[in-house]
Amino acid sequence: xxxxxxxxxxxxxEVLKPIEPLELKCRKCLIEDGNVVLQxxxxxxxxxxxxxxxxxxxxxxxxxxxxxxxxxxxxCVSGSQSSVSLxxxxxxxxxxxxxxxxxxxxxxLYIDESVLYDYPQDQxxxxxxxxxxxxxxxxxxxxxxxIYSDNCLDEDTNIDQYNDKLQNIFSNLSDLTLKEDMLxxxxxxAITKLAELLKCTRIMTAENEHKLSIRLLxxxxxxxxxxxxxxxxxxxxxxxxxxxxxxxxxxxxxLSAKEIAYYALFNMLEDFMHSNFLxxxxxxxxxxxxxxxxxxxxxxxxxxTVSTIFRTGEKxxxxxxxxxxxxxxxxxxxxxMSPSSAMEATKYSKYVSLMGVKALKLSLNYLKNENTxxxxxxxxxxKDKQDLKEEIxxxxxxxxxxxxxxxxxxxxxxxxILNKHKEKxxxxxxxxxxKDFLL
Amino acid sequence: MDKVLNITTEFTxxxxxxxxxxxxxxxxxxxxxxxWTLGLLLFWIxxxxxxxxxxxxxxxxxxxxxxxxxxxxxxxxxxLLGDLNYQIKNNDNITFISxxxxx
Ligand SMILES: [Zn+2]
Ligand SMILES: [Zn+2]
Numbered sequence: 059x060x061x062x063x064x065x066x067x068x069x070x071x072e073v074l075k076p077i078e079p080l081e082l083k084c085r086k087c088l089i090e091d092g093n094v095v096l097q098x099x100x101x102x103x104x105x106x107x108x109x110x111x112x113x114x115x116x117x118x119x120x121x122x123x124x125x126x127x128x129x130x131x132x133x134c135v136s137g138s139q140s141s142v143s144l145x146x147x148x149x150x151x152x153x154x155x156x157x158x159x160x161x162x163x164x165x166x167l168y169i170d171e172s173v174l175y176d177y178p179q180d181q182x183x184x185x186x187x188x189x190x191x192x193x194x195x196x197x198x199x200x201x202x203x204x205i206y207s208d209n210c211l212d213e214d215t216n217i218d219q220y221n222d223k224l225q226n227i228f229s230n231l232s233d234l235t236l237k238e239d240m241l242x243x244x245x246x247x248a249i250t251k252l253a254e255l256l257k258c259t260r261i262m263t264a265e266n267e268h269k270l271s272i273r274l275l276x277x278x279x280x281x282x283x284x285x286x287x288x289x290x291x292x293x294x295x296x297x298x299x300x301x302x303x304x305x306x307x308x309x310x311x312x313l314s315a316k317e318i319a320y321y322a323l324f325n326m327l328e329d330f331m332h333s334n335f336l337x338x339x340x341x342x343x344x345x346x347x348x349x350x351x352x353x354x355x356x357x358x359x360x361x362x363t364v365s366t367i368f369r370t371g372e373k374x375x376x377x378x379x380x381x382x383x384x385x386x387x388x389x390x391x392x393x394x395m396s397p398s399s400a401m402e403a404t405k406y407s408k409y410v411s412l413m414g415v416k417a418l419k420l421s422l423n424y425l426k427n428e429n430t431x432x433x434x435x436x437x438x439x440x441k442d443k444q445d446l447k448e449e450i451x452x453x454x455x456x457x458x459x460x461x462x463x464x465x466x467x468x469x470x471x472x473x474x475i476l477n478k479h480k481e482k483x484x485x486x487x488x489x490x491x492x493k494d495f496l497l
Numbered sequence: 498m499d500k501v502l503n504i505t506t507e508f509t510x511x512x513x514x515x516x517x518x519x520x521x522x523x524x525x526x527x528x529x530x531x532x533w534t535l536g537l538l539l540f541w542i543x544x545x546x547x548x549x550x551x552x553x554x555x556x557x558x559x560x561x562x563x564x565x566x567x568x569x570x571x572x573x574x575x576x577l578l579g580d581l582n583y584q585i586k587n588n589d590n591i592t593f594i595s596x597x598x599x600x
Contacts, residue, residue, distance in 0.1 A: 082577060095576040104572070139510040139594070178518055269598055315596035319510065319567045320574075323592060329510050331518075334598070338514055338552060350597065354564040 086110070094320050097361040104324055111313060111321050115147050118292065119160070119309045125260055127161040131307075132258035133194075134167050134249055137185060137330030139322045144264040144310055146327055149192050165256050166196035169204060169248055173221045174228065175333040185330060197256065204248035205472050211255055223470040228335070230466040234344040237335045239280060240461050243387040247472065250388070253304055261306045265290075268315035268353075270308070271367040276349045281457040285389035286374050314364065384455035385475055385482075386462070391455045443468070450479050500528035505590045506542065512566070512595040515556055517548040526585070535568070536560065536581030538591070556593075567594040 081101050084090045090103030102110065125131060133148060135141040151160035168185050182198065189196040202220035203210040214220070227244075231237045253261050265273070270290040277286050292308055310318065322329060336344055341351040356363040382391040446468060451459045462468070468476070506522045513520045526533050526541065539562065543553050555563060561581060562568060568575040569592045575583060585591075 092574070092577055093572060094574045098576070101577070268596060272598070315565075316567055319594040319596055320569070322510075323569060323572060323594065331511065331514070333511075336598070337511065338549075338555060340554075350565075354597075358564045 093324075094316075096314070096316065099361075107320060108324060111317050112147065112150070114312050114317075115309055116151065116158075118312050119151075119307070121292065124292075124305065124307055125162045129162045129260055130256070130258040131162045131164050131260040131262055132167050132249070132253045132256060133164045134169075134261065134263045135185075135189075136264070136332045137168070137181070138264065138332040139327070139329040140266050140269070140310055140315075140318050141264040141332075142188075142327045142329050143318050143321050143325075144262065145188075145192065146321075146325055147309075148262075149194065152194075162260070164194055164262075165258055166192070166194050167249070167252060167256075168196070168198045169201050169245070169252075170198060171201045171333075173200070173202060173224060175331075175337070177331050177333070181330055188328070197252070199248075199252060201244075201248060204252055205244060210252070226467070226470040227465070230470070231461070231464050233464050234335060234339065235280070235346065236461045236464045238344060238346050239457065241334055243458070243461075244472075246387070250304065259304060261304065263306060263308055264310050265308050266310045266313050266315050266318050267368050268364050270311055271364045271371065272346070272350050272353055274367060274371040275353065276346045279345045279349065281460070282389065282455070284391075285387070285455070285457075286371060288389055290368075290371055311368075384458050385450070385453040385478055386458040387455060389455050389458075449483065450475075453479055453482055502526040502533055502585055502587050502589075504585060504588065506546075507590070507592045508595075509592065510595045511597065512556070512593055515547055515549045515552055522546055533585040534581060535570075535575060535578075535583045535585065535591070538585060539581075562593065563597075565595065565597045567596060568592070569594070 082092055083101065084092050084103035084106050085101050086106035087103060090105065092101035093104045094102050094107050096102065119125065133145065135145050145166065148160060148164055151158075152164070154160070166189055168182075168189070170182055172181065186196075186198060189198075197211070199210055200217060200221075202224040203214050203217055206220040206223060207214045207216065227240065228237055231240060249261060249263075253259075274286055274290050277283060277289055282289070290308075290311070292311060313321075321327075336347050339347060341347045353363060353367070383389065384391050447462060450468065451462055454462060465471075502525070504524050504526060506524060507520055508516050508522075509520055516522065524546070526538070529537075531537070539557060539560075543557060547553055547556065556566070557563060568580075570578055570583060570585075571590050572592075
């Protein structure tokens with residue numbers, strides 16, 4: 059990075075601009091003409107580029123023997139360029155002879171999110187054609203089915219109803235940042251559920267270095283700092299589930315967006331529309347897009363921006379002391395914090411805005427003499443709903459409370475969340491009741 | 498007749514959204530006084546084939562492509578070809594790849 063020394067600062071900036079014309083020959087074989095420039099200085103020919111990228115991918119997969127021979131691995135293909143490249147890399151690895159061959163058992167998954175966006179009508183069919191061409195085991199599941207249905211691997215007759223529920227959730231969120239955050243969390247939920255149903259013990263997703271560094275910075279801005287390692291790590295164990303040890307692996311995490319773009323170009327891989335709520339939105343409407351612009355703009359003059367962010371993020375490791383997981387995102391919850399922390403402050407201000415002046419009066423009364431303890435707005439249901447919201451918020455991480463606060467109605471949340479919440483509540487009650495007997 | 502240029506442009510990885518969901522475009526660049534460069538082509542694309550005109554800023558920034566968009570001519574990085582100053586040749590295949598997330 060640039061030095062802080064004021065007088066030298068300007069010079070440091072200038073040195074970073076390329077002054078010499080680029081070497082046109084490949085830096086590896088020194089024979090072929092270059093095709094790709096990485097980090098504004100490393101020139102590769104097609105052949106050397108391909109073997110370098112493949113090597114990086116294989117090194118990441120091979121690291122510390124993450125996948126066993128014959129193990130079922132859910133390969134998540136969204137249709138994005140990264141994901142079709144991942145599929146191609148895995149397929150190529152499976153074709154190789156002898157000791158270089160990949161030996162796990164892939165199950166390719168496409169989650170059809172078309173109910174949420176305007177996709178070309180034939181997109182699902184095209185994806186199916188692609189999967190058929192590779193000849194691997196595959197599944198195509200509708201997003202809403204994966205969220206709401208118990209038997210989402212079969213055709214569900216209630217799919218229209220589920221689609222409505224899913225659309226409702228997002229139309230009930232007014233803030234674009236939260237909408238996108240919710241989408242990410244629901245995707246993760248769907249993938250985890252499907253992995254279990256398909257008896258996969260490993261999940262592979264296609265996020266590249268670029269995407270992960272943007273996620274890293276967005277996470278910090280969203281208040282998901284403690285969940286960073288879960289969201290960007292190479293191999294993340296889903297400790298939330300005791301029965302299976304479900305590990306998410308990100309084999310593309312050491313590849314840059316540019317490396318993947320050229321991998322797809324050289325292999326003539328077709329990619330598909332993979333939208334989210336920020337697709338073609340302007341950059342100052344959401345935290346995530348603002349972060350993306352910030353990173354991309356920096357990257358223009360400082361080609362090592364992404365890898366610097368990324369390597370810094372890797373050093374952050376999760377606190378092993380955490381034992382509490384968020385009901386919505388399954389991320390780590392900060393529970394052991396001092397009352398004066400930012401989280402408590404926000405909680406209090408949210409509480410006040412949620413309950414209105416009543417809350418303030420109530421808490422003032424409480425301070426005064428604790429005698430007016432029963433003052434409810436009886437008759438209307440708003441109180442119950444407000445109660446449910448507050449109760450659920452108890453079981454959520456800091457960032458997810460924002461989503462639920464913004465959500466107009468809780469009716470369309472996946473049932474597991476509402477049920478688990480009831481369980482938790484029951485457990486708490488029971489604890490209350492028997493606490494006198496415990497010594 | 499010889500003075501016009503026949504080229505192909507491709508917009509992938511979400512960029513096609515700005516071009517009526519069509520990835521591949523065969524273009525005929527009209528005869529011009531100055532030689533056709535990539536720099537000129539960008540604005541010609543903006544004026545002539547961009548469908549979602551209001552969202553041109555998702556394609557261009559200043560006089561070049563928006564950061565995060567990769568440009569290749571016949572599978573070769575435009576950084577090796579002089580970026581905006583590259584002189585377009587007949588039958589060139591020019592690819593624009595978005596690395597922005599979700600397009
Ligand atoms: Zn070479
Ligand atoms: Zn959460």
